[in-house]
Amino acid sequence: MTLHRSNLPDQLGSPEKKARVTWVFLVFILTNALVAFSPLARAAIVFYPASCFLVSLFVIRRSKPAYTAFICWLWLLTPFVRRVVEWRAGGTLNLILLAPYVSIGVAALFLVPKLSQVLTRRTMPLLFALAAVCYGVFVGILHLTFTGLPQAVIAWAMPPLFALFLFGERSEHESIYKSFEMAMVIGLFVIGAYGIYQFFMLPEWDAQWMIQSDLQSIGLPEPFQVRVFSTMNSPQVFAAFCAAGLLVALRSHLKIRYLAIPAGFISLVLSLSRTAWMGLTVGVLYLFCLMPNRQRIRIVAAVGCCLIVSFVALQVPEVNTIVMMRFNSLADPQHDSSYEARMHDYNTVVQTMIDNPFGHGLSADAGSGDQSAPPGAISQQDSSITASLFSLGLLGTTIFGLGLLLLGFGIFSTRGTSGALIGAKATLLAIAIEAPFNNVISGPVGFLLWCCIGLCIAECETVNALDLNHDPGTAQASVSPPAAIAS
DSSP: OOOOOTTOOOTTOSHHHHHHHHHHHHHHHHHHHHHHTSTTGGGHHHHHHHHHHHHHHHHHTTOHHHHHHHHHHHHHHHHHHHHHHHHHHOSOOGGGGGHHHHHHHHHHHHHGGGHHHHOSGGGHHHHHHHHHHHHHHHHHHHTTOOTTHHHHHHHHHHHHHHHHHHHHTGGGHHHHHHHHHHHHHHHHHHHHHHHHHHHHHOOHHHHHHHHHHTOGGGBOSSTTSBOOOTTSSSHHHHHHHHHHHHHHHHHOOOTTHHHHHHHHHHHHHHHTOHHHHHHHHHHHHHHHHHSOHHHHHHHHHHHHHHHHHHHHHTTSHHHHHHHHHHHHTTTOGGGOHHHHHHHHHHHHHHHHHHHOTTOOOGGGGTTGGGSOOOTTSOOTTSOHHHHHHHHHHHHHHHHHHHHHHHHHHHHHHOOSOOGGGHHHHHHHHHHHHHTTTSOOSSHHHHHHHHHHHHHHHHHHHHHHHHHHHHOHHHHHHTSOHHHHHHO
């Protein structure tokens, strides 16, 4: 059956609530901008995460959709805030990056009264993932490697908890998806436009951060020499969000998509992230297969416009050189440094599993976010497989992977869902394609993965409930035995 939108609650409720939430967001933006660009910029180390927590606490009580959109914006913009503050105050201020996790912690608090509604057969596979995280914590403690353990725990545990929160608010799942869609499409325009500006101009705060972080994989701190990372912390993370935004925008009816899609596509190309290119291709093919003919024409038109814009951009010699070199490496991976690094990581993790099949614990993942692992170490940002095996071992990885597989099977086998979440499902497929080449199960991309999972299982549960109320016999017959286990 198809869900209808006519009886949906307003995303922000009454006009008074909408006005309050809007004013809170405006005050939050203005105060943090003033602090970040003022001589007191160092105060943002505490002020920014604290204000994010307080705003989350205020908004979640009044509008779950607005809260979801706020969390999305924090993931998109927090690394940018950090770089501006470092540029103004000096030093390395990683504490600011905790802001999205702190804000998701508010959702975790609101889960407690709803545990009876959240703990169902549908969420059982999600609990497998959380159990694997607990196993990783236990192994890390046994190895007495406490450095980075808190950061690793929140990077792995908070995104699945946010998925549980979305499932608990399934009565508003369509309104929440509308807010998610708006944040992703408008955010795509923002990060896409800034990414283009970054490639041609490279602001001082970005150049300074590149020099301080000493990342070899993002190019040189000069215009035309940088792999675009926009407002994010790496080209891979930016490209994953960009691809997700494009897939959501292709299904969206928001008018800003006409600006967001070309801006996002050009920046995605300039990120030089081949895994995101492949993921986007698979996601677009999925959309094309599932959408009606009229909307297929729209996808073809959008893809055609993006190709024309790309062709025009490639007329710039600097753009043509850097993009074609990266594109040609797809046909010759044997001489590609990224390919060699990943093969080294896979070989190393195989030997590690032979020596220690129980893993090294989640603390081993700490500090890998800068993608600058020392020689001989495993870069846990280059592959979800190596990251999970190294941190969770064979047992934890099996439990974690089983949970993801059951969730995916339940999502894609449920019939009668609305077309609104096709973009989220396409994003899940795109992220799955990236999994062997990028860490998509924790951190920022992990949030994207689990957010889409939460939105999808919320709709699947609502569809099943409506089917049961309408015709219990039909509902049971329409679900295969494996899907019933997953649901």
